[in-house]
Amino acid sequence: MSSERIIDISDNADALADRAADWFVAELKGRPGPIAVALSGGSTPKRLYERLARDPWRSALPFERIHWFWGDERIVPADDARRNTLMAKAALLDHVPAPERNIHEVAAAPTSPEVAAQAYEQALKAYYGADALDPDRPLFDIMLLGVGSDGHTASLFPGKPALTVRDRWVTHSDPGLDPFVPRVTLTFPAIASSRAVAFLAAGADKRETLSKVFAGADLPSAHVEAAGPIHWFLDKAAAPE
Numbered sequence: 001m002s003s004e005r006i007i008d009i010s011d012n013a014d015a016l017a018d019r020a021a022d023w024f025v026a027e028l029k030g031r032p033g034p035i036a037v038a039l040s041g042g043s044t045p046k047r048l049y050e051r052l053a054r055d056p057w058r059s060a061l062p063f064e065r066i067h068w069f070w071g072d073e074r075i076v077p078a079d080d081a082r083r084n085t086l087m088a089k090a091a092l093l094d095h096v097p098a099p100e101r102n103i104h105e106v107a108a109a110p111t112s113p114e115v116a117a118q119a120y121e122q123a124l125k126a127y128y129g130a131d132a133l134d135p136d137r138p139l140f141d142i143m144l145l146g147v148g149s150d151g152h153t154a155s156l157f158p159g160k161p162a163l164t165v166r167d168r169w170v171t172h173s174d175p176g177l178d179p180f181v182p183r184v185t186l187t188f189p190a191i192a193s194s195r196a197v198a199f200l201a202a203g204a205d206k207r208e209t210l211s212k213v214f215a216g217a218d219l220p221s222a223h224v225e226a227a228g229p230i231h232w233f234l235d236k237a238a239a240p241e
């Protein structure tokens with residue numbers, strides 16, 4: 001299986017966020033029933049979240065029906081600024097009519113990463129209504145991902161055991177990059193259960209990594225599959241030649 005790759009290059013990080021916000025709204029337009037979105041941490045997605053919190057994007061989204069999940073989380077105390085959840089709330093969820101019951105956070109410390117991963121998998125299974133992923137019924141409608149300068153995505157870091165986990169939807173991982181705090185992450189099979197995936201990457205420090213990813217290097221972000229296309233929203237500084 002190899003997902004279609006669609007590359008969208010903008011002049012700068014702000015234009016990239018505008019493009020991604022337009023895509024996000026278009027992707028959900030007319031979609032009936034509950035909608036599951038997996039959010040990413042990282043510097044580039046924040047700009048997208050800020051846009052979704054304001055018009056014209058905000059008023060085009062069915063917040064009552066959108067369920068918010070995270071592709072990965074840092075297992076630190078709930079009020080620690082390194083939490084991906086805090087960033088998404090500050091940029092988006094605190095400013096939109098997102099029902100509390102639709103916000104599915106990963107547990108914070110002092111919960112252990114093992115227990116947090118198990119609990120998150122149970123929460124995903126409860127939402128999905130089954131214990132096994134059906135390829136004809138993707139778990140996520142939209143999966144947002146970042147890519148680190150080492151090629152990691154979510155908290156799937158090069159060389160770490162989490163990369164090989166196929167029998168779980170969620171696992172825990174040690175980080176390969178700062179911040180060096182325990183992580184909980186979706187596994188590759190859970191990420192692949194997505195109707196659409198969008199990577200967001202901006203800045204010259206991502207360029208060399210992206211060249212390797214697009215050349216098929218053995219890096220985590222190159223191994224992401226999806227039920228539908230994989231979009232890459234990049235700015236000119238990040239885009240390889």
Ligand SMILES: O=C1O[C@H](COP(=O)(O)O)[C@@H](O)[C@H](O)[C@H]1O
Nearest residue numbers: 040041042043044146147148154
């Ligand atoms: O640690 C993380 O890093 C990646 C990439 O972040 P960026 O700031 O380099 O864009 C992010 O996708 C992930 O959610 C986060 O936990």
